Amino acid sequence: DARVTQTPRHKVTEMGQEVTMRCQPILGHNTVFWYRQTMMQGLELLAYFRNRAPLDDSGMPKDRFSAEMPDATLATLKIQPSEPRDSAVYFCASGLVLTSGGKTGELFFGEGSRLTVL
Amino acid sequence: GQNIDQPTEMTATEGAIVQINCTYQTSGFNGLFWYQQHAGEAPTFLSYNVLDGLEEKGRFSSFLSRSKGYSYLLLKELQMKDSASYLCAVSDDNYGQNFVFGPGTRLSVLP
Numbered sequence: 001d002a003r004v005t006q007t008p009r010h011k012v013t014e015m016g017q018e019v020t021m022r023c024q025p026i027l028g029h030n031t032v033f034w035y036r037q038t039m040m041q042g043l044e045l046l047a048y049f050r051n052r053a054p055l056d057d058s059g060m061p062k063d064r065f066s067a068e069m070p071d072a073t074l075a076t077l078k079i080q081p082s083e084p085r086d087s088a089v090y091f092c093a094s095g096l097v098l099t100s101g102g103k104t105g106e107l108f109f110g111e112g113s114r115l116t117v118l
Numbered sequence: 119g120q121n122i123d124q125p126t127e128m129t130a131t132e133g134a135i136v137q138i139n140c141t142y143q144t145s146g147f148n149g150l151f152w153y154q155q156h157a158g159e160a161p162t163f164l165s166y167n168v169l170d171g172l173e174e175k176g177r178f179s180s181f182l183s184r185s186k187g188y189s190y191l192l193l194k195e196l197q198m199k200d201s202a203s204y205l206c207a208v209s210d211d212n213y214g215q216n217f218v219f220g221p222g223t224r225l226s227v228l229p
Contacts, residue, residue, distance in 0.1 A: 042221040042222055093217075106151055107151075112160055
């Protein structure tokens with residue numbers, strides 16, 4: 001049963017600490033998204049990759065956030081240093097998106113990483 | 119820019135029909151998706167529209183009008199388990215088919 005896997009599921013840390021979240025997309029999917037969800041903001045796009053290349057990270061605070069995809073089976077989102085306002089659920093989603101016609105596939109979401117920064 | 123609008127909250131009664139609307143303004147369009155999200159869980163895919171008209175899937179149907187920038191999700195024979203947030207998302211053409219989500223509509227189904 002193919003699914004997107006995210007770790008850690010929960011993370012509590014102190015302000016100033018580095019946080020790394022990991023995502024294993026579904027095999028064969030060519031697009032990976034990172035979203036952040038809070039009660040106030042809903043699902044907010046942070047960054048996304050197509051065939052491991054970053055396409056857009058304009059939603060991400062560049063001074064402290066970074067997203068990478070070192071290989072096809074791993075995407076990472078790092079926050080350094082973390083701040084209390086970063087407390088949220090971070091979702092990774094993957095999909096097969098066709099850029100030259102044809103149907104755009106739906107996104108499949110991981111269970112999310114719930115981050116609390118004290 | 120991109121703008122997607124949905125009502126914040128709706129309430130309906132078990133067994134009834136409810137329609138959740140979504141309006142959007144995006145620089146491109148490559149499909150509209152509806153997702154369901156129960157509290158504390160990940161969003162799960164419900165439906166996809168890329169052409170105008172109605173797509174039916176069991177108790178759920180979704181409608182799209184591209185000229186109006188409008189979609190709705192219709193839920194029939196409501197059940198208590200349908201209490202959840204419903205998210206409208208648009209796939210646009212910027213940077214090769216981005217997915218932008220609306221704020222979500224929180225539906226409460228009452229007995």
